[in-house]
Amino acid sequence: MIIDKVKKVNEAEEKPVRNSRAADMMIGKWVKCDNCKEIIYKDDLHDNLSVCPNCGKHFRLSARRRIKQIADEGTFEEIGEDILTKDPLKFDGYMKKVETLKEKTKIQEAVKCGICEIEGEKAVLAVMDGNFLMGSMGGAVGERITLAIETAMDEKLPLIIFSVSGGARMQEGIISLMQMAKTSAAIEKFNQAGGLYISVFTDPTTGGVTASFASLGDIILAEPKALIGFAGPRVIEQTIRQKLPEGFQSAEFLLEHGFIDKIVERKDMKETIAKLIRMHKR
Amino acid sequence: MSNKQITAWDRVTCARQLERPKSLDYIENIFTDFIELHGDRCFGDDKSIIGGIAMLENVPVTVIGEQKGRSARENIERNFGMPNPEGYRKALRLMEQAEKFHRPVITFIDTPGAYPGMGAEERGQGEAIAKSIMKMSSLKVPIICVVIGEGSSGGALAIGVGDKVVMLENSVYSILSPEGFASILYKDSSKAKDAAENMKMTAEDLKKLKVIDEIIKEPEGGAQNNFEDVVDNLKKYLVKEVKELSKKSTEKLLENRYQKFRKIY
Numbered sequence: 001m002i003i004d005k006v007k008k009v010n011e012a013e014e015k016p017v018r019n020s021r022a023a024d025m026m027i028g029k030w031v032k033c034d035n036c037k038e039i040i041y042k043d044d045l046h047d048n049l050s051v052c053p054n055c056g057k058h059f060r061l062s063a064r065r066r067i068k069q070i071a072d073e074g075t076f077e078e079i080g081e082d083i084l085t086k087d088p089l090k091f092d093g094y095m096k097k098v099e100t101l102k103e104k105t106k107i108q109e110a111v112k113c114g115i116c117e118i119e120g121e122k123a124v125l126a127v128m129d130g131n132f133l134m135g136s137m138g139g140a141v142g143e144r145i146t147l148a149i150e151t152a153m154d155e156k157l158p159l160i161i162f163s164v165s166g167g168a169r170m171q172e173g174i175i176s177l178m179q180m181a182k183t184s185a186a187i188e189k190f191n192q193a194g195g196l197y198i199s200v201f202t203d204p205t206t207g208g209v210t211a212s213f214a215s216l217g218d219i220i221l222a223e224p225k226a227l228i229g230f231a232g233p234r235v236i237e238q239t240i241r242q243k244l245p246e247g248f249q250s251a252e253f254l255l256e257h258g259f260i261d262k263i264v265e266r267k268d269m270k271e272t273i274a275k276l277i278r279m280h281k282r
Numbered sequence: 283m284s285n286k287q288i289t290a291w292d293r294v295t296c297a298r299q300l301e302r303p304k305s306l307d308y309i310e311n312i313f314t315d316f317i318e319l320h321g322d323r324c325f326g327d328d329k330s331i332i333g334g335i336a337m338l339e340n341v342p343v344t345v346i347g348e349q350k351g352r353s354a355r356e357n358i359e360r361n362f363g364m365p366n367p368e369g370y371r372k373a374l375r376l377m378e379q380a381e382k383f384h385r386p387v388i389t390f391i392d393t394p395g396a397y398p399g400m401g402a403e404e405r406g407q408g409e410a411i412a413k414s415i416m417k418m419s420s421l422k423v424p425i426i427c428v429v430i431g432e433g434s435s436g437g438a439l440a441i442g443v444g445d446k447v448v449m450l451e452n453s454v455y456s457i458l459s460p461e462g463f464a465s466i467l468y469k470d471s472s473k474a475k476d477a478a479e480n481m482k483m484t485a486e487d488l489k490k491l492k493v494i495d496e497i498i499k500e501p502e503g504g505a506q507n508n509f510e511d512v513v514d515n516l517k518k519y520l521v522k523e524v525k526e527l528s529k530k531s532t533e534k535l536l537e538n539r540y541q542k543f544r545k546i547y
């Protein structure tokens with residue numbers, strides 16, 4: 001999202017500025033990779049799907065950019081955009097925070113769902129967005145995801161869900177918890193109807209989303225190095241009173257322990273999903 | 283003390299009391315001939331979830347419960363009622379067994395949450411909970427879930443998807459502990475009392491939110507003060523509901539169960 005804006009600003013600028021590396025630095029066209037510490041030109045990072053060209057670190061994506069990378073151009077038709085945040089606990093400051101976020105992120109909730117084509121294959125695509133309250137699942141997210149699952153069932157389409165989530169939406173209390181039951185029950189119905197569900201874990205996915213629909217794919221993919229777990233690393237460290245080893249709860253760790261099918265680099269994600277869809281065609 | 287003066291925090295305290303009856307107390311007093319069954323057939327036997335077959339009057343049922351210790355020593359053995367993945371996998375195995383033999387399932391929820399340990403993550407805590415929730419939604423026998431103490435987070439919901447979900451009057455059910463809620467949202471875990479009041483976690487709150495179906499009465503001060511009465515109330519409820527739910531066709535039962543959770547938003 002931020003990178004998008006930067007790109008637009010850059011495009012509008014005069015060419016000569018490009019020649020001056022010092023000037024670029026000053027107006028923030030460069031970014032330091034927090035993994036390899038390499039200084040990268042933001043446009044290069046953007047053009048490389050927000051993957052560090054030096055070390056391959058997959059930076060987090062907004063739902064909008066993810067959809068752009070997965071859906072064929074112009075095919076994504078959003079569903080459930082009228083399903084909005086509710087405030088069941090009347091939690092102080094919650095709706096105000098949501099309004100501010102809507103303004104800032106230009107999205108209405110932490111997931112975007114729709115029907116699209118992926119290399120010409122029609123599918124239901126749900127993409128969570130970590131910029132919106134850490135992609136937490138409250139009533140609206142649960143309702144949108146369930147609508148996506150039910151749409152896939154009714155239209156006999158494959159279902160693809162990209163998860164990124166800090167877990168349940170605390171501000172909605174027990175209603176958030178119940179979304180785990182609602183979405184998982186919908187997946188079960190979809191299973192019994194013979195639908196194909198591909199779940200993709202992206203960095204980071206924890207808590208109630210890991211403990212519901214995200215772990216229930218027929219095929220479970222993950223982006224490299226994505227943090228995936230039920231309990232967050234800090235909670236575990238506090239419980240066991242020691243530091244977790246390097247790479248604990250990474251996608252690679254989950255692959256080794258048998259909980260995901262395949263780690264797929266971002267550049268290969270669309271093609272992999274399209275292939276899988278074709279292989280399940282009846 | 284009249285009901286009006288009892289705060290949410292009082293309920294939390296009551297729900298956590300060591301002397302408060304635990305799953306095994308209910309199982310031993312409501313049912314007869316309980317035969318405990320062990321293990322997930324995969325990794326081990328988790329002592330924080332117990333399960334088996336028992337008679338509810340003249341009906342064989344499968345019972346499953348999260349088990350906290352009844353003493354400090356037993357609490358260590360029971361891991362304070364915090365299950366590992368093998369606990370949920372044992373529960374699921376017993377539920378699928380119940381389905382095969384057409385036995386209703388009754389679960390007792392009492393946990394501070396699923397255990398957040400390294401082993402739990404290595405063995406797929408998230409997957410174990412997710413699968414249990416998913417399978418419960420389509421299990422072809424009646425399921426009644428009873429929150430008897432602390433129902434906290436996905437660790438509680440993992441055995442909490444049923445045709446009827448009920449709570450004892452002094453039990454609590456929430457997304458996480460009030461301490462956790464306070465530390466995340468107020469950045470101050472000492473504000474747990476305030477959190478409890480705002481979280482809508484009491485039986486009364488959840489009935490209003492239509493998350494639960496019924497509240498089972500308790501004597502003043504908690505279930506331990508007149509356990510026989512509580513057992514009697516709960517047993518009557520279970521006998522009646524098992525009878526009612528068993529009359530429904532499988533199709534109707536499952537559709538109702540789906541809609542029950544589908545409409546929570």
Ligand SMILES: [Zn+2]
Nearest residue numbers: 033036052055
């Ligand atoms: Zn890098």
